[in-house]
């Protein structure tokens with residue numbers, strides 16, 4: 001009899017699948033919950049008045065239910081008083097969603113963003129996929145505020161995505177899925193059918209591409225794109241041909257949390273909603289009570305800190321072969337640092353030994369980014385930047401986080417995206 005009930009249930013699910021909102025979701029086993037609390041506390045404690053306010057952190061803590069109400073209040077106030085003129089399109093979009101998640105009115109920021117997107121020129125077919133990341137955030141934020149007014153922009157966005165021929169990018173695909181799912185869900189059946197068809201056609205392609213990036217262990221893209229990809233796969237109205245195993249992905253994410261892969265507040269901000277069964281599409285539906293947040297028993301999971309018994313040697317090369325840039329060079333050095341040091345320490349040590357290795361950084365939501373080496377600067381207009389590689393493979397973490405191993409060969413290569 002049980003199988004019959006199951007069959008019936010699956011039939012019902014199949015039926016539900018034809019309507020707009022399906023949610024494949026899964027949850028963290030209660031025994032593992034302290035690990036999640038642990039990184040949430042870490043993220044909330046990173047909120048400092050001096051640093052640039054991070055809207056992604058506010059969204060994540062509000063979706064999860066904040067513990068540190070003081071941090072929540074401070075961050076909300078800072079974001080509320082931030083000036084749109086100092087922010088990029090993507091940052092304005094995140095700020096709007098963050099204020100909405102804190103039950104504040106984003107004020108003129110919405111019309112500023114709307115205006116900016118009305119004069120947006122979509123990326124050319126051969127432009128890199130990440131060029132859709134911030135515009136995707138913008139359409140998501142505008143859709144949540146006024147989907148009808150966003151329809152023309154979202155249509156341009158969707159068509160440009162269809163026409164794009166550059167390699168697929170999981171994080172960007174995930175943001176685009178959230179944006180177009182919002183639009184799809186809010187476009188009325190009937191009069192809006194041609195729009196709904198366009199959105200579902202694009203969603204289908206993106207979701208298939210995300211699905212093709214699910215590894216055997218459940219990671220989607222890399223570990224730092226998995227959080228956004230989980231959000232995308234759990235809201236999309238079009239399911240991938242190959243069913244996604246949410247529990248398997250959840251298991252590997254929890255493993256990686258235990259391996260200290262989520263210590264960067266921004267990485268936590270992007271994974272936390274999925275761990276709590278939430279997505280950015282939940283932002284407009286938050287209920288705000290005055291007295292949320294039950295102060296947690298602060299988790300006391302001992303996270304082992306790597307030992308730094310002896311020094312290690314790291315081979316470090318800086319390389320600029322980019323034509324059109326005056327100063328070409330290819331210099332290698334060997335530096336000795338304490339085992340367990342982050343890559344930034346290697347760069348500092350190299351700089352101390354020789355002025356050729358002089359470097360500068362700038363602060364971003366993900367932490368310090370290397371902006372120049374040997375006086376060659378990244379340039380967004382030329383799409384140039386310093387890429388970091390280990391034995392030829394690009395690193396998936398920044399210099400302030402990545403911990404090199406003994407005799408590793410790190411290269412900083414000036415290149416284009």
Ligand code: B12
Pocket residue numbers: 088089090091094130133134171172222223224225228264267270364365366367368369370371380385386387388389394395396397398399401417
């Ligand atoms: C676009 C992008 C880039 C562009 C940014 C420039 C541009 N104008 O497009 C470029 C190609 C330069 C870039 C470089 C790198 N990136 Co990147 N990037 C992204 C992406 C896809 C979107 C960022 C964005 O536009 N956000 C929206 C705006 C509104 O937010 P924002 O905070 O203002 O965005 C800024 C920062 O994100 C910053 N930034 C981008 N990448 C990185 C990486 C690090 C470590 C830092 C500190 C800052 C930083 O540049 C953005 C524009 O100023 C994210 C994906 C994601 N999930 O966030 C990955 C992502 C942030 N990048 C990542 C990585 C690993 C890198 C590199 C370290 C790769 C490498 N091997 O060299 C380098 C940085 C090296 C350095 N010089 O220090 C990882 C970070 C993971 C982690 N735990 O640290 C992410 C999450 C992608 C992934 N899933 O692996 N990146």
Ligand SMILES: *[C@@H]1O[C@H](CO)[C@@H](O)[C@H](O)[C@H]1NC(C)=O
Pocket residue numbers: 100101102103104105144145283284285286287288
């Ligand atoms: C967030 O925005 C939505 C859409 O504008 C609105 O309906 C909702 O009331 C806002 N939420 C809060 C808590 O202000």
Ligand SMILES: *[C@@H]1O[C@H](CO)[C@@H](O)[C@H](O)[C@H]1NC(C)=O
Pocket residue numbers: 161164165167168205206208209
């Ligand atoms: C996704 O997959 C389709 C094939 O299903 C392919 O044509 C397309 O170029 C891929 N990339 C994007 C961004 O859609």
Ligand SMILES: *[C@@H]1O[C@H](CO)[C@@H](O)[C@H](O)[C@H]1NC(C)=O
Pocket residue numbers: 319321330332
């Ligand atoms: C840079 O120098 C190393 C040896 O120091 C060499 O193996 C490598 O091919 C050089 N790379 C370029 C791009 O010239």
Ligand SMILES: *[C@@H]1O[C@H](CO)[C@@H](O)[C@H](O)[C@H]1NC(C)=O
Pocket residue numbers: 311336337338349
């Ligand atoms: C170990 O590394 C530190 C830098 O972290 C350096 O100052 C010191 O000289 C190194 N010690 C040895 C024995 O190489």
Ligand SMILES: *[C@@H]1O[C@H](CO)[C@@H](O)[C@H](O)[C@H]1NC(C)=O
Pocket residue numbers: 321322389392413414415416
């Ligand atoms: C380094 O950058 C140059 C210039 O973009 C590029 O041609 C080369 O392939 C890059 N090297 C590596 C190892 O990525």
